[in-house]
Amino acid sequence: MTPILSPQIILNIANVSKRFGGLQALTDVNVKIMQGQIYGLIGPNGAGKTTFFNVITGLYQADSGSFELAGKAYSPSAPHLVAKAGIARTFQNIRLFGEMTALENVMVGRHVRTHQGLFGAVFHHKAARQEEAAIRARAMELLDFVGIAQFAGRTARHLSYGDQRRLEIARALATDPQLLALDEPAAGMNATEKLGLRELLVKIKAEGKTILLIEHDVKLVMGLCDRITVLDYGKPIAEGVPADVQKNPAVIEAYLGGSH
Numbered sequence: 001m002t003p004i005l006s007p008q009i010i011l012n013i014a015n016v017s018k019r020f021g022g023l024q025a026l027t028d029v030n031v032k033i034m035q036g037q038i039y040g041l042i043g044p045n046g047a048g049k050t051t052f053f054n055v056i057t058g059l060y061q062a063d064s065g066s067f068e069l070a071g072k073a074y075s076p077s078a079p080h081l082v083a084k085a086g087i088a089r090t091f092q093n094i095r096l097f098g099e100m101t102a103l104e105n106v107m108v109g110r111h112v113r114t115h116q117g118l119f120g121a122v123f124h125h126k127a128a129r130q131e132e133a134a135i136r137a138r139a140m141e142l143l144d145f146v147g148i149a150q151f152a153g154r155t156a157r158h159l160s161y162g163d164q165r166r167l168e169i170a171r172a173l174a175t176d177p178q179l180l181a182l183d184e185p186a187a188g189m190n191a192t193e194k195l196g197l198r199e200l201l202v203k204i205k206a207e208g209k210t211i212l213l214i215e216h217d218v219k220l221v222m223g224l225c226d227r228i229t230v231l232d233y234g235k236p237i238a239e240g241v242p243a244d245v246q247k248n249p250a251v252i253e254a255y256l257g258g259s260h
């Protein structure tokens with residue numbers, strides 16, 4: 001008989017707090033994300049969503065809290081160590097290497113997981129060449145997966161906005177993350193691009209990947225996420241499945257109450 005395995009907890013964040021001077025940006029935030037979920041983090045402007053992202057990915061140091069990725073404690077002390085531990089992220093404002101090609105951008109992401117690292121790649125050590133070919137092939141696969149293989153040789157800054165977002169996601173996927181953390185991926189997208197993004201996220205989930213999503217587009221979040229945490233003034237005010245969160249009076253008040 002095959003044992004029934006309970007799904008693994010990919011991200012387990014407990015009691016995270018962060019203060020900026022006199023401003024308590026996060027207060028005792030807990031987030032538990034299971035393998036294969038799309039998990040949404042929403043809240044009005046200034047609620048602390050980006051701060052939470054920055055804390056779990058090592059850009060800001062938390063004042064307190066515990067951090068576990070796939071069952072192992074990790075210390076979000078520096079972004080490159082967090083990437084190595086297995087969290088890949090994208091940014092609210094796209095951060096690509098604009099003068100590099102789409103393919104090169106993804107290859108850079110892949111180097112997080114290789115033996116030679118960027119140094120070997122840049123200086124073309126003999127030992128690096130074979131690995132380089134594998135990295136290139138994998139990067140091409142990922143460009144194809146996100147739907148922009150035809151633009152592999154185009155410089156990133158010459159891609160359309162929607163395709164730049166896809167490229168960022170491909171670059172993040174290139175690190176083989178345990179968790180893909182997307183900071184407002186639909187920001188600035190038109191309706192067609194949003195539809196395309198939605199399809200892409202469903203496709204990534206179908207591959208068994210786990211996604212943490214910050215998003216302002218509540219409709220997109222409600223339709224896509226398995227579970228959601230709502231922050232307001234840095235505090236979690238609701239957690240649960242979209243249908244319940246949507247009906248929660250505290251959530252309705254936070255969004256419509258005019259306090260923001």
Ligand SMILES: Nc1ncnc2c1ncn2[C@@H]1O[C@H](COP(=O)(O)OP(=O)(O)OP(=O)(O)O)[C@@H](O)[C@H]1O
Nearest residue numbers: 020023025043044045046047048049050051052216
């Ligand atoms: N580096 C910082 N220094 C001081 N205050 C900060 C810093 N970063 C964020 N804040 C403050 O912390 C609070 C939470 O900001 P944060 O950007 O995390 O919110 P958010 O939910 O991501 O908002 P938005 O939806 O507008 O992006 C805000 O009051 C913001 O002004």
